[in-house]
Amino acid sequence: MIDPEFLKAEAKKHDISEIEMEALTLAIEGYSTSEIAKKLEIKPDAVRQRLSKGYQKFQVKGSGPVKLRNLLQMLMSRYQEQGHQASTVDNSPSNISETKNNPPSEDLWEKPDVSVFYGRDEELKQLEELIVKEKAPLICLYGLPGIGKSYLVGKLVEQIKCDFDYVIWRSLSNRNQFSEVLEDLLRFMGSSETQKQAYEGISELIKHLRKHRCLVVLDNIEEIIREQDVYRRVKQGYEAYEILLQRIGREQHKSCLLINSHEKPGDINILESSTTPAVHSLQIYGLEKKDAKKILHGKGLTGKDEDVNQLIYYYEGNPLLLNLVSGLIIDVFSKDISKILTNTQLTLTTVEKYKEILRKLFQRLSELEADIIKIIGNIEKDVSFIYLAENIDKKYTPSKLPEAIQSLQARSLIEKIDKNEDEVFYTLRPMIKKYAKEYYS
Ligand SMILES: Nc1ncnc2c1ncn2[C@@H]1O[C@H](COP(=O)(O)OP(=O)(O)OP(=O)(O)O)[C@@H](O)[C@H]1O
Ligand SMILES: [Mg+2]
Known part of the structure; x- marks a missing residue:
């Protein structure tokens, strides 16, 4: 990589502060914004601010990763002008694949910041x-x-x-x-x-x-x-x-x-x-129990172990749902998971925003898919293929049934149950079953 002494001298020439240069150097070394934030123990927004000030002071043009490339190119040509060997960094697109030790050219501005991440x-x-x-x-x-x-x-x-x-x-x-x-x-x-x-x-x-x-x-x-x-x-x-x-x-x-x-x-x-x-x-399914617990504990929530487990089970380890219900527990139940369980019954209404998301999913179903959900949703046991075929409205051609079941699996709404029998069974995920009853009532 570029000689640190040369970088220091360039930073001084452009009046770049130590903290701005620290962030820029890490970006040059190929670290992402969230990685830099973690390393420097600051928020990603603060990293972006430092980087953007640095680019401004270096008078680098462009946007997103182009800026970093332009900065590297500018530094490289200055480095060479000073009589150094050109063998250090060249991130120009045409050279990247041949010099694979270099960091990739990246445009990850739309990627979520995953500095808080558990499991998987x-x-x-x-x-x-x-x-x-x-x-x-x-x-x-x-x-x-x-x-x-x-x-x-x-x-x-x-x-x-x-x-x-x-x-x-x-x-x-x-x-x-x-x-x-x-x-x-x-x-x-x-x-x-x-x-x-x-x-x-x-x-x-x-x-x-x-x-x-x-x-x-x-x-x-x-x-x-x-x-x-x-x-x-x-x-x-x-x-x-x-x-x-x-x-x-x-x-x-x-x-x-x-x-x-x-x-x-x-x-x-x-x-x-x-x-x-x-x-x-x-x-992709919900988080494992131990990792879902980290989400809850990370927000400062407490509660009896069996209550924490019940909450995770109810929301099927779905991290978005756990985040939504956490907000409610923090604001209304003094961060105590046991209190939400003793004071109110968990329902999907507890997280109204997610009901809205499920409504949109259900609106996307074809008529046949919706009818299959209604049949499975009305029966407490798992439903066999034969039962479905016998009970589905006769207006549907029987040959359409397997594709509709495949589609419901592709939408993560139904699960196939393998019971080692000749017959195949299907079930709805518990939350989907609850919502289906409400949606079709
Ligand atoms: N492994 C994880 N560790 C910690 N938090 C997580 C994890 N996975 C997801 N989350 C939290 O759950 C939220 C939802 O996750 P994410 O946005 O990845 O879901 P998604 O499946 O992409 O949703 P959508 O289909 O709506 O795009 C995130 O904003 C984050 O707060
Ligand atoms: Mg997503």
Whole structure:
């Protein structure tokens, strides 16, 4: 890396304070904002402030990671002007893959800050294995809202980004027009031709994915999936995303596309079965009890062990739900979990905001899916396939039933129960069952 004495002298010339330079040096060494915050024991916002002052004083232009690249380039040319060897740092996009000891070029402004993160050891290990060792080209993480997909991938990205030349995170809840997202990706990868038509643009992107090792995260893919469609196809006008998934899943390259979604897109089902073992999907469930406890304790909540366990069980270890109910326990029950349980009965109404999220999920169901949920929701036991087939409205063609069940699994609403019998059984997740009764009453 760049000689520290040279950096110190440059900082002095530009009137950069010690704390600003400390943050800049860590950024140059490849640490992310949240990692710098952790190292310096300050808030990520304070890191951003220090970095932005540093860039200003160095008069570096550009935005996001481009700034860091421009700063590095500027420092490098000054370093060389002073008669030093040019063998230190060159982060220019064309040189990155050849000099892999360098930190990746990254654009992770949309990634969640995961400085408070618990558990997920198994999932992290499995994903790292798939991406770093097996070089999987396409992975889909799916699970209920708030279950922790973005956090998990955020943590993963911090752990594995050094394996890549380019790392970029985009959330489709911020912008989802394909042309804009593609243009963004191409520009980030240093392409001079960012204004291409969708199909040509995808070819241009694949060229980059072949030449460099890139990690692209597209979060909140559910934004572009059709409603009331058992095949979970992309919405009309968004078909280019389908082509992108197909090409990234099937063609030769050395990169990885990671997508997060409430529901597994139908295309992933097809790719998984036709490109084995390249394309993978991973369903994400709630946190383990010991890790969910850390969320509650981290907020200063106390309570009898059995009450803490009951709360976690009720909300199925869903970290968003635990955060929501924690706020209530802090404000109304003096941080005592036992008090909420003795004073009121836990219901989904306790976390009204999540009911709103579930309502939207239910509105996305096709008519047949909704009817299956109603049947399973009305029966206390697990429901067999045969029972479903016999009790579903006769207006549906029987052959449609398996696909509708598959779709409900892809939406994380029903679970298959293996009882080692000839028959297959299904059940609703407890929370979904409670909500289904209310929604369809
Ligand atoms: N492993 C974890 N450790 C600590 N907190 C977590 C963890 N995972 C998630 N959380 C908390 O739960 C919240 C919801 O998690 P996250 O945003 O990752 O869910 P999600 O599955 O991506 O939701 P959505 O589908 O709505 O995008 C986070 O804002 C964070 O506060
Ligand atoms: Mg998310």
